[in-house]
Amino acid sequence: MPELRAGDWQWSVAAGSNLLDALNGAGLCVPYSCRAGSCHACLVRCTQGEPLDAQPEALDAGQREKGWRLACQCRVVDDLSVELFDPVRDGSLATVSGHDWLSPSVLRLRLEPERPLRYRAGQHLLLWTASGVARPYSLASVPGEDTFLEFHIDCARPGAFVDVARFLKIGDELRMGELRGGVLHYDPDWQERPLWLLAAGTGLGPLWGILREALRQGHQGPIRVMHIAREHYLAASLQGLATEHDQLQVELIDAEQFQTALSGLRVASRQTIALVCGSPGSVEAFSKRLFIAGLPRGQLLADTFLEKG
Template identity: 65%
Template sequence: MPELRLGDRSLVAESGSNLLDTLLAAGVALPYSCRAGSCHACMVRCQGALEDAQPDALSPAQREQGWRLACQCRLQGDLAVELFDPGRDGLPARVQSVDWLSERVLRLRLLPERPLRYAAGQHLLLWNAQGLARPYSLASLPGEDTWLEFHLDCLPGGAFSESARCLQPGDPLRLGELRGGALHYDPTWSERPLWLLAAGTGLAPLWGILREALRQHHQGPIKVIHLADDPVGHYLAQPLLALAAAHSQLNVQLPTAADQASVLAGLRLVSRQTLSLLCGSPASVDAFARRLFLIGVPRNQVLADVFLPRA
């Protein structure tokens, strides 16, 4: 049976067992979120024999340094494991401001210790003082906003979001790995129709991408649909409508769950050049994608980022 070494601890594990499950069963406080190799919360440095289900999830440089995603690895032999240390490996940041955009959505703005190069649509791991880590999409606009902005859906019982409710300006956090995600804006899209479809806080990365498109003088029509459970859930309604009033090519729709079927049924493809960016829960992204497929939007022109629930 493989021996798993973690610092001065030595564990015996079943061959073929999942590395994340093995560490959690042994009481190791390893953060994790999606279990799908997307969020990168469970990064560990490994040396030894293992099977990696997603070898391309990390960059060649990261793999060369020994980094792996624990949720995607199975033990094949003896293995030495080193946990990601936010105090050593993370970028220090401090809270600039916290405010509520709705009853559930907390806007968190952070100032990193040094400037962070990123693009609209990317996401970051946030580490709190208790050692909890969660991935959140950036809602800020690089090169314009001086802060990093995140929109946290603070459902009751969420360990990270509950701690975020208590944050005050000046409080320290750590930033983990910057991830590309599937969503971005390409300046070559300037003349093409652009649809941005979001549910809940899936609006966060699309808010940054929308402002990036407008900053780069996007000429084609832009449609934004933000799906929320109820009218209160349209937490960026006023700034979205203000942008629509200032930009004639921008159309904003704010349906609730009760309107979802009729709004999606009303989508009509006017150009095969249409690009669609989707973000939200698996169910909402699936509903958006199915409708886009039915009306003829080419699959390679649909980009999606799914907010997976924590397993």
């Protein structure tokens, strides 16, 4: 059986064990969200040995050369020593500059980073509380337009991170991990094409940033925004943009009407680009319907939000 070492901990694991599960099973609390290699929350650095990596392309060459790996995508096949991400050593500091409620359960958190951050709309960051709880959240802000980093946090259920986030105050400090890609983005080459932004719950957050980025870059094709939710927390802002931009169509669908709305989706142009974000069930439902409606698979970009504790 391979030996796994992390800091002062060393123990035997079954050959082929998932590295993330092995670390968390030992009580080391490595954060994660998607388990698909997208959110990059579960970064660890291999200092001795090499795991079997299912997605080596998920990290750039520079990160891999330094030993960074995504624990969720790795299996322990030989003796392995890893170093966990340390938010104080490896992260950066940010100060709370905005804290308000967009609805009874959706918190808008704005942060001022200690150092300027170059990012694109739709990317995400790992946020760490002072007590060491970490969760990945997508950016809802727009680079070059907003002076802050904005996150929309679903606080409908209790959780280790959201229970802290609810009571943050202006001036409080959080740590941030490295900026991560994800698949959601806006490509200027799409300017003439129909753009669909389909969201469930706070999956609207990154799409809100991408929508504003598309409009900022002068998108010429029609834009369709569909938000499935019990609380349409950006309704006024979306309707305001629709009033200003003739090509923008906004549909606010109650959660109970999701299946009815899905059945009505028709893809009029095979040039359509669809960006989908939300819970696993909603993303799967949107994706299946779009494929049935004739959307080419390469024109669907989806990001899944797992429930965060």
